[in-house]
Amino acid sequence: MKTLIATFAGDSGDGIQLLGSAFADIIAQQNLELNTLPDFPAEIRAPAGTMSGVSGFQIQWSDSQVLTAGHKSDILIAFNAAGFKKFISQLKPDGLLIYDPTGFDPKNCKLSQVEISELDHIKQNKQEVRFSELTRSGLMDQNLTDKERDKNKNIFALGYMLFGLGGDIVSTRKLLKSKFKTKESILESMYVSLQQGYNFAEITEFSYLHFKTKIEKKKAGFYKNVTGNKGIAYALLAAPKIFGRKLFFGGYPITPASDILHELSRNSFEEIVVRQAEDEIAAAGMALGAAFGGCIGVTASSGPGIDLKQEAIGLAVMSELPLLIIDIQRAGPSTGLPTKVEQSDLELALYGRHGDSPVPVVSIRSAIDAYDRTIEAIDIMIRYQTPVILLSDALVANASGLWKIPKLEGIQYSDEPMIENNRSANLVKKWKQPGVEDDMFILGGLEQDSEKGGISYEAKNHQAMTEIRHQKIQNISMSISPIKLEPNSSNSGNVIITWGSTYGVVREVLDSEECVFKDRVGHIHLDWIFPLPDGFEDTIFNFDQIIVPELNNGQLANYLQQFTKKRIHKINKIQGLPFYKEELLEEISQIVYD
Numbered sequence: 117m118k119t120l121i122a123t124f125a126g127d128s129g130d131g132i133q134l135l136g137s138a139f140a141d142i143i144a145q146q147n148l149e150l151n152t153l154p155d156f157p158a159e160i161r162a163p164a165g166t167m168s169g170v171s172g173f174q175i176q177w178s179d180s181q182v183l184t185a186g187h188k189s190d191i192l193i194a195f196n197a198a199g200f201k202k203f204i205s206q207l208k209p210d211g212l213l214i215y216d217p218t219g220f221d222p223k224n225c226k227l228s229q230v231e232i233s234e235l236d237h238i239k240q241n242k243q244e245v246r247f248s249e250l251t252r253s254g255l256m257d258q259n260l261t262d263k264e265r266d267k268n269k270n271i272f273a274l275g276y277m278l279f280g281l282g283g284d285i286v287s288t289r290k291l292l293k294s295k296f297k298t299k300e301s302i303l304e305s306m307y308v309s310l311q312q313g314y315n316f317a318e319i320t321e322f323s324y325l326h327f328k329t330k331i332e333k334k335k336a337g338f339y340k341n342v343t344g345n346k347g348i349a350y351a352l353l354a355a356p357k358i359f360g361r362k363l364f365f366g367g368y369p370i371t372p373a374s375d376i377l378h379e380l381s382r383n384s385f386e387e388i389v390v391r392q393a394e395d396e397i398a399a400a401g402m403a404l405g406a407a408f409g410g411c412i413g414v415t416a417s418s419g420p421g422i423d424l425k426q427e428a429i430g431l432a433v434m435s436e437l438p439l440l441i442i443d444i445q446r447a448g449p450s451t452g453l454p455t456k457v458e459q460s461d462l463e464l465a466l467y468g469r470h471g472d473s474p475v476p477v478v479s480i481r482s483a484i485d486a487y488d489r490t491i492e493a494i495d496i497m498i499r500y501q502t503p504v505i506l507l508s509d510a511l512v513a514n515a516s517g518l519w520k521i522p523k524l525e526g527i528q529y530s531d532e533p534m535i536e537n538n539r540s541a542n543l544v545k546k547w548k549q550p551g552v553e554d555d556m557f558i559l560g561g562l563e564q565d566s567e568k569g570g571i572s573y574e575a576k577n578h579q580a581m582t583e584i585r586h587q588k589i590q591n592i593s594m595s596i597s598p599i600k601l602e603p604n605s606s607n608s609g610n611v612i613i614t615w616g617s618t619y620g621v622v623r624e625v626l627d628s629e630e631c632v633f634k635d636r637v638g639h640i641h642l643d644w645i646f647p648l649p650d651g652f653e654d655t656i657f658n659f660d661q662i663i664v665p666e667l668n669n670g671q672l673a674n675y676l677q678q679f680t681k682k683r684i685h686k687i688n689k690i691q692g693l694p695f696y697k698e699e700l701l702e703e704i705s706q707i708v709y710d
Contacts, residue, residue, distance in 0.1 A: 119178040121186040122277070125203045126195025126219065128162045128171040131270035134295075136173025137516070138274055141291055142283045143177045144341035144518050150177040151483075151620070153185035153694070154514045158371065158454045165227035170202045183482070183620035185515065187696040193273060195219050195247065198228035204238065212241045216269075218248040245316070247272055254312040258305050268309040275313025280322050285314060338521045344512035345372070347486025347519060348416075348442060349379035354487075355412055355494055356387035357524045364389045364406030365414045366399035371454040372510045373416045373444040396421040400428035400441070407437040408559065410549045412494060416442035419461045420450065422505075426469050429503050433473040433585065435559050436545050438497035438504075441475075442490075445509040447692045456692025457511040459616050462671040465505045466646055472582050474589040476500075477646040479507040481619040484517040489643065492596075495527060500592055501544050507645075509667070511617045511694050543588040589647060596644050599651040602626075605638040610708055611659040615642045615672055618665050621695045630701055633708045637663075645672070653679055661685060663707055665695060 122139075126132050133154055143150045155172040162169035176186035188208045194200035196219030207213060215235070225232055235242065251269040252262060271292075278288055292306055342350070355363050367377035369392070380390045389406075393399035400415045407413035415425060422443050432439040445461045447453035465477045476496060480489045490506060497504040539545055548557050558570050565572040566580045601607065604626065614622050619641050626634050638659060642648070656662060662680070664673040665687035673686045685707045689695055 119176060119180075119182065119186070120191075121174065121176045121189045122191045122193070123172060123174045123189040123203050123206065124193050124195075124273070125170060125172045125199030127164050127198070128157050128159075128169050129164060130171065130195045131267065132156070132171040132173050132195070135270040135274055136175060138288075138291065138295065139277055139281075140175055140516050141341050142274075142278060142281060142288060143175070144339065145287060145291075146281065146283065147335060147339075148177045148179055149182040149518055150175060150341070150516070151182045151185045152176075152514075152516045153511070156455055158451075163227075165196060165198055165224045167198050167202060167228055170198045172199065172203060182517070183624050184694070184697070187698060193277075195269070195273075196228070197224045197230040200235075201228050201230050207240050209239065210241075212243060213238065214243045214245050216247040217244055218246065245276065247276075250312065250316060251309055255305055255308060258308065259301070260305060264305070268305055271306045271309040272313035272316075275310040275315075276317045276322065277313075278310070279314045279317035285311060335520070339518050340521055341516050342483055342486075342519045343375070343514055343516045344480060344483040344486040344508055345375040345444070345514070346379055347483055348480075348490050348506075348508065349376050351487045351490035351494075352376075352380060352414060353383055353385065353388065354524055355491070356385070358491065358526055359412060359494060359498060360526060361410065361412050362387045362389070363412040363414060364391070364403060365416075366391055366393050366402035366406075367416055368393050368396045368399045368421060370396075370418050370421050372446055372513045373418050373421070373442065375513065376416045376442065376444075396424040397428065400425035400439075404428050404432055404437065404439050407432070407439050408435075408550065410547065412440070412498075413438065414440040414442065416444065418444050418446050418454075419448050419464060422461065422464060422468070429475060429505075430469050430471065430473050431561050432503040433469070433475060434561050434563070436501045436585070437559075438494075438501055438547070440490075440493055440497055440504055440506060442506045442508065444513045445507060447510075447690075453692040455510065457509050457617070457667060457694055458690065458692065459507075459509055459618070459667040459671070461507065462615075462645070462668065462675070465507060466675060472586065474586050474646075476502060476504045476589055476592055476644070477507060478504065478644050479616040479642070480512050481616060481641065481643065482517060483512055483515050484519040486512065487519065487522070496592055496595060498547070499544070499595060500542065500588060501547055502589060507616060509617050539584075542591045542594075543584050592644075593647045593650050596649055599640060599649040599655050601655070602639040602641060604634065605640075606635055607638060608658055608660070609636040609638070610661055610663055611638040611640055611656060612663045612665070612704070613640045613642065613656075613672070613676065614665065615645060616666075618667065618695060621697060621700060622665065624697045625700050625704065628697060628701070633705060636708055637704070642672075645675070648679070656680055656682065661707075663687065663704060665689075665700060665703075667694070 124132050124135050140152050153174040174185045191212045192207045194215045247269040251272045252265045255265040403413035403415040447456040447458035448460050478493050480486050493504045493506045562571045563578050662684045670686040673684045687703050
């Protein structure tokens with residue numbers, strides 16, 4: 117089967133995100149690999165019909181590994197002129213445009229500055245499907261207003277695509293029922309529109325993409341289509357079973373991190389407490405208070421909220437308590453582009469606190485990596501009694517992939533021998549429980565005596581404790597996987613270093629047939645950024661120069677420069693969009709052959 121890419125576009129009130137996510141779930145049910153890229157305005161109700169109000173959703177799927185949502189589409193469904201204008205440049209020369217003429221009326225064309233004649237001049241194949249009219253007429257027997265009928269045109273389009281994919285109506289109806297906890301009459305109208313979209317595609321023999329979905333070899337295990345935020349949430353839900361402790365999540369709504377709070381709130385477990393605080397500071401304080409009490413404390417936000425949590429993070433460093441801080445990065449500063457992607461908080465995570473406050477930093481590379489990386493972060497923060505910052509971004513958070521549901525297995529901790537000052541060989545303090553008889557201790561923001569644990573203002577003790585806290589974090593490198601080159605990497609010449617969501621597109625570049633320099637390039641991906649894994653400096657020593665593509669102005673490149681005198685080439689994109697394979701191919705090629 118060839119890899120296929122579809123893009124859905126329309127007004128932010130057209131249900132594009134629902135159409136895309138439901139179609140992604142259907143693809144997952146077909147046992148296919150997938151990756152998605154939602155693209156939507158920040159406003160709750162952006163100006164209808166305008167370019168700023170366009171909502172888009174792109175999905176790439178295949179029967180082999182899919183690492184990104186792709187760039188150029190095989191098919192574009194445009195509900196209106198603005199959606200057409202925004203995404204038509206991404207349609208392949210042999211692609212298919214499907215458009216709804218209702219969205220190309222004079223009003224829509226004026227708002228989006230599109231001339232209706234532009235449809236006549238595009239070179240790609242095009243097909244007119246009157247989604248709005250067909251949905252309305254199909255629901256005339258339902259006791260609905262025209263506005264309520266119009267809300268189902270995305271479901272009509274879903275049925276249309278379902279036929280092309282070779283999907284099953286019955287399982288899709290079950291999918292819709294599980295997604296929408298609504299009254300039966302609303303569900304019934306959705307079922308009708310789904311069936312009519314399917315029937316229309318069958319009558320018009322919609323088979324342009326020649327979807328092939330009958331996979332002979334089924335994947336072993338249970339799979340689910342998950343976003344990065346859901347992957348994080350599922351890890352937090354599993355944590356009490358894995359680590360044997362209750363979990364407390366303190367959150368405050370902020371795009372694009374809010375879905376973690378929402379997903380946790382939908383589930384009710386005795387071992388998990390979820391609280392929405394009055395602000396970001398309170399959310400961090402609650403989570404740290406839970407850590408004082410012996411629970412797994414977690415808080416999540418985006419860049420502006422992480423700023424506000426820094427005092428609490430500093431207290432966690434000083435008191436040496438485990439606290440997981442999840443940062444779903446977005447384009448900034450300030451409100452910036454809150455629904456767009458950027459890797460803009462790395463320096464904030466590394467250096468954003470007062471005093472010498474070393475905090476480990478780990479990043480998530482994809483939606484299907486989110487669960488494992490979150491569990492690893494919790495494991496490390498408990499083992500080393502430290503706050504940990506877990507970096508994701510808007511691309512990972514909102515994109516989705518086919519995730520294999522793991523078995524829950526508890527982690528067994530060994531009782532390491534304690535030395536006289538109550539620290540293990542790795543300089544880790546014991547996590548003491550309040551209220552335990554004969555185990556009194558002082559824990560707070562004032563400096564502690566390095567041997568007895570009480571409050572100390574002694575000058576040399578403060579330096580000793582600062583060095584202990586720093587060395588303890590450096591020792592984490594012994595508990596994480598050592599550095600390694602990615603598969604099919606050269607061990608000399610140039611090395612590409614990635615972190616977070618840039619992993620997928622770089623693998624896509626290096627694995628592509630168009631890549632003529634793959635024998636001259638190695639690839640290292642950093643899940644752990646601080647501390648760096650063992651062997652990092654020895655590994656990069658073998659290469660002549662380093663290439664760092666990232667969605668910021670060079671934050672990882674600047675950080676890595678302290679570890680090497682080699683030249684580091686920066687490839688930076690700060691547009692609220694991910695890298696695309698074609699642009700990275702060109703930029704890396706210029707560096708390699710310069």
